[in-house]
Amino acid sequence: MTEILVLVDHVDGAVRKPTLELLTIARRLGEPSAVFLGSGVANATETLGKYGAAKVYVVDAPEIDGFLVAPKAEALAAVAAQASPGAILVTAHSEGKEIAARVAVRLGSGIITDAVDVDANGVASQSVFAGSFLVTAKVTHGTPVIAVKPNAAAPEEAPAAAAVENVTVAFSDAAKGAKVTAVAPRAKSGRPELTEAAIVVSGGRGVGSTEGFAVIEALADSLGAAVGASRAATDAGWYPHAFQVGQTGKTVSPQLYIANGISGAIQHRAGMQTSKTIVAVNKDAEAPIFELVDYGVVGDLFAVVPQLTDEIGKRKA
């Protein structure tokens, strides 16, 4: 069966959910092999095997984390040269897309980014123009390199061997040009990851201040949700940029998205309009966000949101 390479997205061997989605998609195309870059593979093999990785190629070298992107691309290209896969799948976050871009150049292959689905023939679906069009596209030259968005498939278990194979890569000097000299880890919020959360509660300019976000966080916590923000709110410094939803932030596609004090500008909509159910609270009845909602409340978020949080608390009790 054709081998399909899946680049593992992990933190010290803790495998991120989108990788399990990629393994599931890879099984439609052939037999998945995981490509694990960096250290911590021992923590990952069990999960990778559970979700269908027959092999786990490992490139564990200091260059992987010591430099930006390029060594990872060289490592993935080296594994691809050895395995001659039918396709290469990576997660479509910023680093994944850059790795895919460089690998495509190295292999002389076509590339598709931001796929929201990939079928058994390798036809990828993409959502374009701020979600207003659905496009299908196919790589016609070389080994298809496809960057797939989180939530493109529901991870399915399919036990496989996960046989570890170490690969040694001689990194080029060119790959060692952008050196990582300091890493400042972000404080953990304890909430679900924004791009993976089933429910996202967001706040925009209407939240008014850093303190105002306490109201948004309280609602999020009552629902076990992640917190998001519009660019107006992150630019104002009320909430960290890492939580920005939209074209220059994160794309989210949760079961439920609750927008509070957000007008619904096209750049914001592009990051959330594939959410299954959309709810908005905004005091302006004309706000464009109401064109998207399943349920909307025209009102002051500082009255509506705390009341909602209270009511959720009561219903849970």
Next chain:
Amino acid sequence: MKIVVLVKHVPDAASDRSFAADLTVDRAAVDSRISELDEYAVEQALQVVEKAGEGEITFLTMGPADAGDALRKALSMGGDAGVHVVDDGLHGSDALATSLVLAEALKKLEWDLVVCGMSSTDAWMSVVPAMLAERLGVPGLTLAGELTVEGTTVTIRRDGDDASTTVVGSLPALVSVTDQTGEARYPSFKGIMAAKKKPVTTYTLADLGIDAAAVGLGGAWSSVESATKRPPRAAGVVVTDEGDGGVKLAEFLATGKFI
């Protein structure tokens, strides 16, 4: 110091964008402008030169004739010259072909630093800068939220999901900058007048020694098979808060089994 800034001319995000019969982006039907995110690249290049007290900036674009507008817009903000790669054979080029053409154009120019936007606001791929760094074999310091150049050292801050990292490289190098780097300046009247006199050179594929078969629709290594307009979302219920908005909302969420 010599800097080349890459700017792309794109359909305005606020206009009703669509596809032409050959499934390429319909560029004729809509207003186009410089990709907003490339204005941040222009701004950062201008600031690098201002801080260094010397330097020359060239803007480079690839696109049809009216893509020259993106160069004029950039030149009205500052900088010295424009280069426009324009050729009918380029129509329908994918990211690989675009990066090939831009890389060949860059090989004809003199530069210490190439500055790109984080993403074009039509395709939103964010892959051209990485492809260029790969093709040119220079350090790629991408997705900079903050950029400084001191002597021959380039330092960026890159904000990832789990951490904020500092990345350092030496010139010659390529950077891409995000919209976190700070608002771009507005062109002054003087700037707009001055831009009209700044030189713009055009290159064809032949000038760059690129085989037309390698680019354009025919040379694309991926192909769009269909493009369907998504049906608008079914209209939802909008109520006005009369003191019980939160309770009503809770009722809606309960019906949807969210609580």
